[in-house]
Amino acid sequence: MRNAVLIFVVVAGLATLAYGRPFDTPQQGAVAIESMSVAQLEAAGDQCRAQKDYEQAIKYFKAALRKEGKNAKLYNKLGLAELSSADYAAARSDFGKAVKYDKHYPEAWNDLGVVYYLQREYVPATRYFSKAIALNDTRASFHVNLATTWFTMNQMDRAMHEYTRALELDPDALVRSSNSGMAAQIASREERAKQDYMLAKVFAKLGNVDSCLICLKKAKDDGYPDLPNVYKDQEFSGVRQDARLATIVPPPAPK
Helix, strand or coil: CCCHHHHCCCCCCCHHHHHCCCCCCHHHHHHHHHHCCHHHHHHHHHHHHHCCCHHHHHHHHHHHHHHCCCCHHHHHHHHHHHHHCCCHHHHHHHHHHHHHHCCCCHHHHHHHHHHHHHCCCHHHHHHHHHHHHHHCCCCHHHHHHHHHHHHHCCCHHHHHHHHHHHHHHCCCHHHHHHHHCCHHHCCCHHHHHHHHHHHHHHHHHCCCHHHHHHHHHHHHHCCCCCHHHHHCCHHHCCCCCCCHHHHHCCCCCCC
């Protein structure tokens, strides 16, 4: 999810120009691949992944690894291509090899967490996302991934903490988080409404009233049942003076 995302970073190269058209036959392809250098194979794999030709990207990355078998970066790129192909078992294995060969590779730990999250193994997912954050606390997407996992586990205080940290690092972190594939996993209308209300709290705490109101409107549209709590929850104390709040959530009737 590099993200991630984890927001996955795609390195777009000129592999199409350098290596010409697709191979005419499997035999020609095999000969050409084996004659390429590791750098050429990696660039070609990046290009195929950018073009969403994951099957061919996997072939290039595997060929590169046959030449350089302990390259953590290549194993991580192979895992990303496999993840995009929904081959979770293979991705999990190759992300595992990436962290085996480089224990200080935060993106690989994060990507390993994504696989576990997608397979609904949330406890190990939190462990791997936390490991990525320990290695690089400045990546907002890592915090978004961990927050989403805590939210899925109904650990709301922990989720709010991580969402807050992500937004401190990058005010657009939640806008971009869909690239990681994590936020998209919250599919039900009820869960989305619940998350939007929680994010409204986060934005309110950070003093971002506009974003807070946008999230409250989304929560309302998805039928969040406890919207009147904006007049009780302390996080919204600074928002209650904004006249726009009443247009989203009518204030309680005077007693």
